[in-house]
Amino acid sequence: DVKVTQSSRYLVKRTGEKVFLECVQDMDHENMFWYRQDPGLGLRLIYFSYDVKMKEKGDIPEGYSVSREKKERFSLILESASTNQTSMYLCASSLTGAPYEQYFGPGTRLTVT
Amino acid sequence: AQKITQTQPGMFVQEKEAVTLDCTYDTSDQSYGLFWYKQPSSGEMIFLIYQGSYDEQNATEGRYSLNFQKARKSANLVISASQLGDSAMYFCAMRGGTSGTYKYIFGTGTRLKVLA
Numbered sequence: 001d002v003k004v005t006q007s008s009r010y011l012v013k014r015t016g017e018k019v020f021l022e023c024v025q026d027m028d029h030e031n032m033f034w035y036r037q038d039p040g041l042g043l044r045l046i047y048f049s050y051d052v053k054m055k056e057k058g059d060i061p062e063g064y065s066v067s068r069e070k071k072e073r074f075s076l077i078l079e080s081a082s083t084n085q086t087s088m089y090l091c092a093s094s095l096t097g098a099p100y101e102q103y104f105g106p107g108t109r110l111t112v113t
Numbered sequence: 114a115q116k117i118t119q120t121q122p123g124m125f126v127q128e129k130e131a132v133t134l135d136c137t138y139d140t141s142d143q144s145y146g147l148f149w150y151k152q153p154s155s156g157e158m159i160f161l162i163y164q165g166s167y168d169e170q171n172a173t174e175g176r177y178s179l180n181f182q183k184a185r186k187s188a189n190l191v192i193s194a195s196q197l198g199d200s201a202m203y204f205c206a207m208r209g210g211t212s213g214t215y216k217y218i219f220g221t222g223t224r225l226k227v228l229a
Contacts, residue, residue: 033217040122042204042221050215058216090158092217100146100208102217104158 003027004105006091012111019078021108023091031094032074033102034058034066036087043090049074050096081112115140115209119220126195127228133180134190134223136205142166146208147188149179152222153201161203164188195227 007022023032031050035043035058045058047066055066063085067075074093078085088109092102116139126132138147149161164172164179172179180189192199205220 031215035219040221042119043206043219045216045218048216056216059218088156092158094217096215099163101148101160101163102158102206103160104150107156 004091004093004103006089006105006108008108009106010109010111012113013078013081014113015082017078017081017112019081019110019112021076021078021089021091021110023074023076023093023105024072025074025093025103026072027093027103028071029093029103030071030096032068033092033094034064034074034076035090035092036060036085037090037107038087046076081110083112086110086112115142115207115218117205117207117218117220119205119223121223122221123224123226125226125228126192128197129194131191131193132195132225134192134203134205134225136188136190136220138186138188138205138207140186140207140209142209144209147179147181148206148208148217149177149188149190150204150206151199151201152204158204162190192225197227197229200225200227 004025033048034046049055049068065077091105094102118137145166147164151159162174176193178191202222
């Protein structure tokens with residue numbers, strides 16, 4: 001079974017703090033993704049990576065950065081957390097070829113106060 | 114620009130009846146994939162079904178089927194014989210882009226409630 005793990009289920013940070021969200025997958029997937037999920041807005045893509053050290057901006061990259069130094073690990077970084085970044089963050093991974101479905105982690109609910 | 118539209122924020126269905134969740138999409142890609150995911154209240158995203166843009170037959174997986182109408186750019190999910198455990202949020206998604214830079218776009222979701 002593919003397993004995608006995220007470092008924390010719940011996280012509370014203060015405004016201005018630097019926040020690291022870690023994601024690890026164990027199935028040698030080339031592609032990894034970070035989404036945020038907000039009520040009424042669905043999942044919105046923040047960044048994705050299709051190879052080690054490669055990254056592409058998604059639809060809402062502002063205020064975020066990412067790092068992928070190893071194939072299995074994809075980190076999301078909030079350089080200076082703000083209250084409007086309070087959200088559920090979901091990490092996912094997929095193969096480039098078939099099957100194409102994404103495998104998701106359990107999510108991190110981040111609250112910025 | 115790619116876009117997924119789910120126009121039903123919430124739906125009710127009686128147990129054992131069939132239900133259709135609507136999804137329309139917009140893309141200029143010739144090759145793309147369409148997905149449905151289920152998100153129960155526990156939060157995990159569960160893959161349900163996949164349809165490739167070149168697949169001529171509608172995809173089916175157990176009680177789930179995807180009604181793919183390419184000309185209308187719709188990819189509706191049909192759940193037959195609804196069960197109480199089907200109560201969840203359902204997301205339609207599309208994979209598109211060029212090789213090496215595929216990205217996935219999600220709709221805003223439909224919350225389904227199955228009534229006993």
